[in-house]
Amino acid sequence: AQTVTQSQPEMSVQEAETVTLSCTYDTSESDYYLFWYKQPPSRQMILVIRQEAYKQQNATENRFSVNFQKAAKSFSLKISDSQLGDAAMYFCAYRAYSGAGSYQLTFGKGTKLSVIP
Amino acid sequence: DAGITQSPRHKVTETGTPVTLRCHQTENHRYMYWYRQDPGHGLRLIHYSYGVKDTDKGEVSDGYSVSRSKTEDFLLTLESATSSQTSVYFCAISEGEQGQEKLFFGSGTQLSVL
Numbered sequence: 479a480q481t482v483t484q485s486q487p488e489m490s491v492q493e494a495e496t497v498t499l500s501c502t503y504d505t506s507e508s509d510y511y512l513f514w515y516k517q518p519p520s521r522q523m524i525l526v527i528r529q530e531a532y533k534q535q536n537a538t539e540n541r542f543s544v545n546f547q548k549a550a551k552s553f554s555l556k557i558s559d560s561q562l563g564d565a566a567m568y569f570c571a572y573r574a575y576s577g578a579g580s581y582q583l584t585f586g587k588g589t590k591l592s593v594i595p
Numbered sequence: 596d597a598g599i600t601q602s603p604r605h606k607v608t609e610t611g612t613p614v615t616l617r618c619h620q621t622e623n624h625r626y627m628y629w630y631r632q633d634p635g636h637g638l639r640l641i642h643y644s645y646g647v648k649d650t651d652k653g654e655v656s657d658g659y660s661v662s663r664s665k666t667e668d669f670l671l672t673l674e675s676a677t678s679s680q681t682s683v684y685f686c687a688i689s690e691g692e693q694g695q696e697k698l699f700f701g702s703g704t705q706l707s708v709l
Contacts, residue, residue, distance in 0.1 A: 523703075569637055583640065583698060584644070587636060
């Protein structure tokens with residue numbers, strides 16, 4: 479079974495600074511997807527960024543980028559120029575590329591990010 | 596929000612009573628999912644559906660049943676609610692072409708079982 483581990487329950491960052499959230503995962507598959515979701519206090523789950531395992535290039539979305547290390551099974555999220563609105567729970571998630579498991583997202587336990595003005 | 600509406604937003608019920616949560620979507624998505632979120636566990640899949648009357652179990656399906664009689668509605672039923680089912684429940688849909696799918700979530704239902 480796949481597992482996703484977020485080793486940092488809480489983190490904080492100064493406004494306008496950069497912060498990196500860690501995520502590691504365990505799988506025997508070679509093709510899969512990885513995601514970061516943001517959950518603000520409103521409770522809405524918001525997709526931040528998505529990475530296909532077969533792509534070597536790291537995904538980027540504006541101020542959000544990932545460092546995908548397939549051999550190390552590591553998928554960290556970097557937030558640049560942090561803003562107050564970035565304060566939220568962040569969840570790392572894994573999904574198989576095909577087969578029965580491709581319909582299920584496996585989530586980590588989350589990292590609570592605080593942004594200090 | 597990918598046209599997803601969950602109802603109710605909040606519900607308080609007593610142990611042993613049946614509870615049904617509704618997920619409604621307006622964009623004809625084929626795949627729909629029910630997740631629960633608990634502190635220290637992230638989100639875990641309960642059941643999912645890949646079409647009308649086509650459903651399957653997820654990671655934590657015990658104590659739950661689902662039904663999908665039409666494309667737009669996916670119902671989650673707790674036949675006899677227990678305190679361990681106190682949680683936030685999220686409905687989700689898959690959007691995009693095969694291999695490019697992304698999951699979008701509803702706003703969640705906070706369920707408290709007393």
